[in-house]
Amino acid sequence: MRGSSRFYIPVYQRNYDWHIDNCKRLLEDLITTHNEKRKTHFFGSLVVKPGSLHQETIIIDGQQRLTTVSLLLLAIGKWLKDNELEDRQINLEKITNTFLIDEWAKPGNNYRLESNPKDFEAYKKLFDKPKYYIESSNITRNYHYFYDQLEHFPISISDLLDAYRKLEVMIVNLNSPEDDPQLIFESLNSTGLSLTDADRIRNFLLMDEEQTEQEFLFNYFWEPIEERTNYDVSEFFRYYLTLKLAKTPNRNQIYEVFRDYYTTYSVDKREFFEQLAEYAFAYQQILENHTGNRTIDVILYRFNQLEVTVIRPFLMAILRNYNEHIINENEVAKILRIIENYIARRMITQTPSNALNKIMATLYRDLMKHQKEDISPSEVIAFILLNKQRSGYFPTDEDVQNSLETRDMYNVNSKFRTYFFERLENTNHVETLNIYGGIESGDISVEHIMPQKLNSIWKNELGESYQEIHANYLNNLGNLTLTGYNSKYSNRPFKEKKNIEKGFNESHFSFLNQIPKATNEWGKEEIVKRRNQLIDQALMVWPMPETTYQPIESIEESNLYIYDGEETYTGYRIKGYIFVDEDYQEVTTWREMFIQVIKRLARVNPNKIMELASSRLKSGYTTLFTDYEDTRRTEIIPGIYLKTSISNFGKMNCLRQLFDLFDIDYSELQLDALAPKVES
Numbered sequence: 001m002r003g004s005s006r007f008y009i010p011v012y013q014r015n016y017d018w019h020i021d022n023c024k025r026l027l028e029d030l031i032t033t034h035n036e037k038r039k040t041h042f043f044g045s046l047v048v049k050p051g052s053l054h055q056e057t058i059i060i061d062g063q064q065r066l067t068t069v070s071l072l073l074l075a076i077g078k079w080l081k082d083n084e085l086e087d088r089q090i091n092l093e094k095i096t097n098t099f100l101i102d103e104w105a106k107p108g109n110n111y112r113l114e115s116n117p118k119d120f121e122a123y124k125k126l127f128d129k130p131k132y133y134i135e136s137s138n139i140t141r142n143y144h145y146f147y148d149q150l151e152h153f154p155i156s157i158s159d160l161l162d163a164y165r166k167l168e169v170m171i172v173n174l175n176s177p178e179d180d181p182q183l184i185f186e187s188l189n190s191t192g193l194s195l196t197d198a199d200r201i202r203n204f205l206l207m208d209e210e211q212t213e214q215e216f217l218f219n220y221f222w223e224p225i226e227e228r229t230n231y232d233v234s235e236f237f238r239y240y241l242t243l244k245l246a247k248t249p250n251r252n253q254i255y256e257v258f259r260d261y262y263t264t265y266s267v268d269k270r271e272f273f274e275q276l277a278e279y280a281f282a283y284q285q286i287l288e289n290h291t292g293n294r295t296i297d298v299i300l301y302r303f304n305q306l307e308v309t310v311i312r313p314f315l316m317a318i319l320r321n322y323n324e325h326i327i328n329e330n331e332v333a334k335i336l337r338i339i340e341n342y343i344a345r346r347m348i349t350q351t352p353s354n355a356l357n358k359i360m361a362t363l364y365r366d367l368m369k370h371q372k373e374d375i376s377p378s379e380v381i382a383f384i385l386l387n388k389q390r391s392g393y394f395p396t397d398e399d400v401q402n403s404l405e406t407r408d409m410y411n412v413n414s415k416f417r418t419y420f421f422e423r424l425e426n427t428n429h430v431e432t433l434n435i436y437g438g439i440e441s442g443d444i445s446v447e448h449i450m451p452q453k454l455n456s457i458w459k460n461e462l463g464e465s466y467q468e469i470h471a472n473y474l475n476n477l478g479n480l481t482l483t484g485y486n487s488k489y490s491n492r493p494f495k496e497k498k499n500i501e502k503g504f505n506e507s508h509f510s511f512l513n514q515i516p517k518a519t520n521e522w523g524k525e526e527i528v529k530r531r532n533q534l535i536d537q538a539l540m541v542w543p544m545p546e547t548t549y550q551p552i553e554s555i556e557e558s559n560l561y562i563y564d565g566e567e568t569y570t571g572y573r574i575k576g577y578i579f580v581d582e583d584y585q586e587v588t589t590w591r592e593m594f595i596q597v598i599k600r601l602a603r604v605n606p607n608k609i610m611e612l613a614s615s616r617l618k619s620g621y622t623t624l625f626t627d628y629e630d631t632r633r634t635e636i637i638p639g640i641y642l643k644t645s646i647s648n649f650g651k652m653n654c655l656r657q658l659f660d661l662f663d664i665d666y667s668e669l670q671l672d673a674l675a676p677k678v679e680s
Contacts, residue, residue: 001069001070001098001099001112002098002099005055005056005057005112006055006056006057006102006111006112006113006114007057007059007066007112007113007114008051008056008057008058008059008114009058009059009063009067009113009114009115009116010058010059010060015116015118015119015138015607016063016064016067016115016119016138016139017064017138017607018064018067018068018138018142019604019605019606019607020141020142020145020603020606022064022068023068023072023142023145023146024145026068026069026072027072027146027149029041030160030163030164030167031154031155031163033163033166034155034159034160034162034163035155038166039166040166040167040168041163041166041167041168042168042169042170043065043167043168043169044062044065044169044170045061045062045169045170045171045172046059046061046062046065046066046169046170046171046172047059047060047061047062047172047174048060048062048171048172048173048174049173049174049175050175060174062169063115065169066113067113067115067119067123067139068142069164069167070099070100070112070113070123071123071126071139071142071143071146072146072164073095073096073099073100073164074095074096074100074126074127074143075143075146075147075150076095076146076150076157076160076161077091077092077093077095077096078092078126078147079147079150079151079157080092080157085157089158090157090158090161096127099112100112100113101127111123111124118137119137119138119139121134122134122137122139122140123139125140126139126140126143134639135638135639136610136613136614136627136637136638136639136640137610137639138606138607138610140638140639141606141637141638144638196233196234197234197237197254197255197258198233198234198236198237200255201233201237201254201255201258201259202218202222202233204255204258204259204262205217205262205269205272205273206218206222209269217269217270217273220273221273221274221276221277222273224277224280225276225277225280228280228281228283228284229280229283229284229287230284230287234254236279236280236283237254237258238251238254239283239312239313239316240276240279240313240316241254241257241258241261242313242361243279243313243314243316243317243361243364244261244265245257245261246361246362246364246365247358247361247362247580247668248357248361248665250663250664251663252663278320278323278324279316279320281320281323282315282316282317282319282320282323283312283316285300285319285323286300286303286304286312286315286316286319287304289301289303289304291319291322293329293332293333295329295333296322296329296332296333296336299333299336299337299340300315300336302340302419302423303315303340305415305418305419305436306343306415306416306419307415308343310353310356310357310360311339311343311356311360313360313361313364314339314360314363314364315336317364318332318335318336318364318377319332327377331376331377331378334376334378335377335378335381338378338381338382338385338545339381340542341542341543341544341545342385342394343356344419344420344423344541344542345394345395345399345400345542346395347416347420348395348400348403348404348407348420348538348542349395349399349400349403350403350407351391351393351395352391352564352566354391354562354563354564354565354665354666354667355391355392355562355564355667357665357667358562358665358667358668358670359388359392359562363381363384366384367380367381367384370383370384370549370551375549379547379548379549380547380549382545382546382547382549383547383549383550383551385545386544386545386547390560390561390562391561391562391564392562394544396544397539397544400535400538400539400542401535401539404477404531404534404535404538405477405531405535406476407477408475408476409475409476409477409480410446410448410474410475410480411475417446418435418436418439418446421435421446421480421481421482421512422435422436423541423542424511424512424534424537424538424541425482425509425510425511425512427537427540427541429510429511433508433509435482438484443484444482444483444484445482445483446480446481446482447480447481447482447483447485447490448474448475448479448480448490449479449480449481449494449497449516449522449527450462450469450470450473450474450479450494450522450523450527451490451491451492452474452490452491453491454466454470454491455491455493457493458491458493458494461493461494461521461522461523462523462524463523465524469523469524473524473527473528476527476531477531477534477535478526478527478528478529478530478531478532478534479527479530479531481509481512481513481516482509482512482513483502483503483504483507483509483513484502484507484508485497485500485501485502485503494516494520494521494522495520497516498516498517498520504516504517505517511537512534514533515529515530515533516530560577560578560670560671560672561670561671561672561673562667562669562670563652563655563666563667563668563669563670563671564666564667565656565659565666567652568648568649568652568653569590569648569652569671569673570647570648570649571675571676572648572673572674572675572676573673573674573676574587574588574589574590574593574671574672574673575587575588575672575673575674576672577593577597577669577670577671577672578669578670579596579597579600579668579669579670580600580664580668582600584672590648590651591644591651593671594644594651594654594655595634595636595642595644597655597669598636598642598655598658599636599637601658601662601664602636602637602640604662605662606637606640608661608662609625609636609637609640610627610637610640612625613625613626613627613640613641614627620657621653621654621657621658623643624642624643624646624654625640625641625642625643626640626641626643627639627640627641628641629641632644632645655669
């Protein structure tokens with residue numbers, strides 16, 4: 001940058017999109033470089049090629065770093081001038097003429113860095129007075145960040161510039177002007193396999209170690225962890241971080257979250273690897289449903305059949321304690337049964353599953369809050385779940401009964417349907433039937449007793465009300481069963497279904513087909529009778545837990561509403577909220593909450609908000625964002641305004657769509673609100 005060459009960023013390159021977090025990381029690295037007296041700090045690579053003009057360099061890869069350091073240098077120079085701290089060695093003119101401006105070139109065409117037109121326009125304005133700045137640009141936003149940080153910077157400007165000079169880049173110089181930069185760019189960014197989060201975590205943990213220690217840690221710990229996690233190490237770390245942080249990291253941020261966690265909480269590295277190995281062993285037990293205890297293993301097997309992965313962080317903690325002999329096998333079995341009953345009842349009653357993510361992420365932490373030596377963990381888990389409110393609610397017997405009386409149990413998730421009927425049939429049977437294997441092979445199927453298509457015999461047997469009975473009870477629990485007979489026989493008369501090979505008279509499903517086997521006709525009365533029998537069985541299979549535990553000192557359980565992406569909270573009065581990993585925020589209006597949450601999103605990625613404001617396709621929630629101000633709008637980030645005079649329905653609908661855009665789980669928003677009073 002000291003030379004006379006000008007850097008040109010081709011228009012096919014993406015816009016400048018480094019965020020505040022990237023700029024913060026750069027400053028932290030520069031501070032560390034100074035404090036640790038490093039000779040250099042590697043800053044990545046630049047891929048360049050000669051331009052068509054003399055002393056013009058085309059930036060094929062690395063524009064983000066080059067633009068960012070240019071903004072930092074300009075911020076340093078202008079801050080020195082504005083605060084009258086310039087001296088003969090360090091001043092705005094010297095910094096700009098050395099790194100940013102070609103003082104010998106014609107004014108207006110003398111910038112060392114020229115990016116795409118939109119970014120370049122904002123960049124040029126920064127050399128002028130602040131009133132001309134383009135505040136809605138990411139270029140301007142990052143410049144302001146650097147400028148503001150200098151006010152209370154922990155090292156001197158001289159030391160900062162000295163650290164900047166120690167930034168070291170690897171230059172890949174493509175010497176031929178005839179090389180097609182577009183092809184080069186595509187080749188650099190689209191060939192080969194990207195590093196997974198697990199690859200990056202492995203490198204992070206091993207890279208700084210001596211060669212012999214690297215080999216020991218890799219061979220003794222890392223390779224076994226890969227094997228135990230079935231080589232899906234990234235997913236394992238996602239569950240591990242969920243357990244440790246009591247929140248689930250986004251899939252595209254696993255490495256970054258791990259790096260921050262390790263930096264903050266790390267212990268001796270070998271001790272850390274020992275701990276990872278223990279959790280990886282517990283994870284293997286979950287995947288393979290194999291702990292050596294049959295009672296525990298069959299519950300793990302059912303969890304895997306249901307594909308309820310959200311509980312895995314909690315299971316990892318419980319099984320690690322079991323392996324370390326902290327919890328005995330009977331307690332583990334009781335805990336798993338409580339969790340299974342909680343999840344099954346929520347599935348039966350169609351309770352929205354969004355909240356499960358948050359509940360299960362915090363469940364082990366909540367257990368540790370209550371746990372005392374003389375209290376069994378299963379009692380505490382029962383207490384915690386039974387005291388969940390709203391979207392964390394533990395459905396009652398009445399809820400289960402009401403749902404099963406009317407719910408369509410045929411057109412449901414097939415894995416849940418198999419699980420449901422398998423439990424009804426096999427619970428408390430000495431010899432259990434391999435229903436999962438039979439369903440998978442096609443030897444067993446869920447069938448209607450009264451068929452989906454009625455023939456004349458069925459119509460006659462059902463009587464004059466056959467249409468009403470068929471419409472109301474076809475997919476009712478009482479009319480569904482497991483059978484081994486061929487499904488092509490399903491519309492045969494009931495008596496034939498009883499007597500055909502593998503029919504009800506020969507059925508191995510002694511509980512499910514008890515009533516069909518004992519009766520000679522099938523209609524509304526039989527369906528209702530059997531439905532009630534199966535409901536009673538369901539309440540026995542998945543009982544409500546009981547607990548005598550009461551905390552001596554009340555540990556306040558969160559009764560916040562966990563946002564499910566659907567509730568609009570019309571008529572509710574808000575008192576506060578928690579969003580992502582922030583502390584509880586007290587507010588008095590929904591408007592306050594709405595603005596604060598969107599400002600938080602804008603800090604995460606202002607570019608997405610800017611794109612919404614500049615979108616030409618104005619529809620839905622994009623209409624709420626503009627780059628102009630009026631009396632009904634509030635500034636979210638400099639130059640971008642949000643319409644806030646909308647109903648709660650509009651606010652929550654906007655947040656739902658923004659959470660989808662930012663890949664944020666709805667449950668990351670918890671609302672402390674009072675429901676409207678119901679008139680008696």
